[in-house]
Amino acid sequence: MGHYGPLIFALSEPPTNGPDVVAPYLCGVPMTTPPEQETRKIIHLDMDAFYASVEQRDDEALHGLPVAVGGARERGVVMAASYEARLFGVRSAMSAAVAQRLCPALVFVPPRFAVYKEVSRQVHAIFADYTPLIEPLSLDEAYLDVTRNLRQMPSATRIAEEIRGRIWQQTQLTASAGISYNKFLAKLASDHRKPNGQFVIRPHEGLAFVEALAVGQFHGIGKVTAARMEQLGIRTGWDLRQQSEAFLRQHFGKAGSHYFAIARAQDYRPVVADRARKSIGAETTFPHDLSALPELTAGLQPCLEKVWAHCQHTGLRGRTLTLKVKYGDFQQITRSRSFAAPLPDVDALARFSHELLVAQLPLPKGVRLLGVSLSNLVEPEETLGQQLQLAF
Numbered sequence: 001m002g003h004y005g006p007l008i009f010a011l012s013e014p015p016t017n018g019p020d021v022v023a024p025y026l027c028g029v030p031m032t033t034p035p036e037q038e039t040r041k042i043i044h045l046d047m048d049a050f051y052a053s054v055e056q057r058d059d060e061a062l063h064g065l066p067v068a069v070g071g072a073r074e075r076g077v078v079m080a081a082s083y084e085a086r087l088f089g090v091r092s093a094m095s096a097a098v099a100q101r102l103c104p105a106l107v108f109v110p111p112r113f114a115v116y117k118e119v120s121r122q123v124h125a126i127f128a129d130y131t132p133l134i135e136p137l138s139l140d141e142a143y144l145d146v147t148r149n150l151r152q153m154p155s156a157t158r159i160a161e162e163i164r165g166r167i168w169q170q171t172q173l174t175a176s177a178g179i180s181y182n183k184f185l186a187k188l189a190s191d192h193r194k195p196n197g198q199f200v201i202r203p204h205e206g207l208a209f210v211e212a213l214a215v216g217q218f219h220g221i222g223k224v225t226a227a228r229m230e231q232l233g234i235r236t237g238w239d240l241r242q243q244s245e246a247f248l249r250q251h252f253g254k255a256g257s258h259y260f261a262i263a264r265a266q267d268y269r270p271v272v273a274d275r276a277r278k279s280i281g282a283e284t285t286f287p288h289d290l291s292a293l294p295e296l297t298a299g300l301q302p303c304l305e306k307v308w309a310h311c312q313h314t315g316l317r318g319r320t321l322t323l324k325v326k327y328g329d330f331q332q333i334t335r336s337r338s339f340a341a342p343l344p345d346v347d348a349l350a351r352f353s354h355e356l357l358v359a360q361l362p363l364p365k366g367v368r369l370l371g372v373s374l375s376n377l378v379e380p381e382e383t384l385g386q387q388l389q390l391a392f
Contacts, residue, residue, distance in 0.1 A: 042144070046178075049086075049195065069081075076095070078095075160198050225252070245257055291366050307372055321373075
């Protein structure tokens with residue numbers, strides 16, 4: 001099988017969590033759907049620092065250097081960072097200017113989407129040798145349901161090990177895997193031993209695993225939400241499980257039902273093969289209500305960067321822009337604008353988002369949350385020849 005680093009199976013250190021991107025599990029199948037009779041075997045496979053690792057693989061001069069894939073220009077965004085760069089605090093969706101300040105030696109390289117898509121095709125071909133139930137989340141990660149698999153292998157742990165070995169053999173890239181009985185826990189598990197490792201959360205271990213985590217380490221709970229939970233005395237998964245669903249919905253809206261479920265290690269969403277993504281969005285909840293336009297503009301900026309970083313990461317572009325505004329009393333409005341061609345860059349995304357925001361002035365009350373999303377998504381090859389026609 002070849003050498004692709006140590007395989008680690010343990011149940012100790014908690015994983016870290018990513019930014020406040022709108023979570024797909026808040027839509028579609030509820031996480032509290034009554035469970036099926038059969039315990040599922042779910043694997044979450046995630047390529048390690050995918051874009052940056054491909055660049056380091058293909059250019060020996062980049063080996064061991066802090067590398068960021070993306071634009072180094074003033075309003076550029078980091079799409080991926082090598083592990084050497086992450087040691088300095090550089091992360092995806094971070095502005096290039098901030099990344100450069102954190103790591104002056106950071107090497108920026110432009111993205112090569114055709115190469116990334118080809119590697120992704122290789123990896124997904126390996127997945128398909130084991131199961132037809134593959135739910136891609138992006139070019140570099142996917143859920144696999146191997147409950148009934150094509151190899152008739154009883155062990156999901158062994159399947160993940162084989163897949164990671166074959167990925168290394170064919171691409172000279174490493175991947176991490178999380179194995180559990182639902183998607184939420186599998187995602188947490190894959191972060192637990194990155195890079196180049198795998199981690200198992202068995203059915204009898206799920207609740208204890210979740211209880212021991214700080215809420216900020218839950219996938220889907222970002223810094224702002226974690227801070228609000230701490231103000232309510234909710235610091236760990238155990239604390240979260242002590243709250244009623246009504247209490248959580250009162251303080252966090254519809255997301256409260258999601259938090260109620262994951263505090264109990266519950267997630268009954270199936271793995272949906274070839275699910276088409278309908279939108280890309282991000283939102284930020286502010287520690288206090290905002291009303292001044294400069295504050296709102298600054299508050300919206302991280303959302304714009306996260307959305308565009310995901311666009312760059314997947315190659316998708318959107319024709320419809322939607323602004324979400326939630327006031328301090330939880331009243332919510334959305335305003336949308338559609339275009340003949342996809343928005344071509346982060347500057348256009350920022351410009352039209354700002355126009356939608358300004359159009360709401362004067363605001364009737366303070367704003368507690370802002371969000372932005374792109375829909376009517378198209379693949380990168382579909383945008384060729386269209387962007388030049390888009391008049392600003």
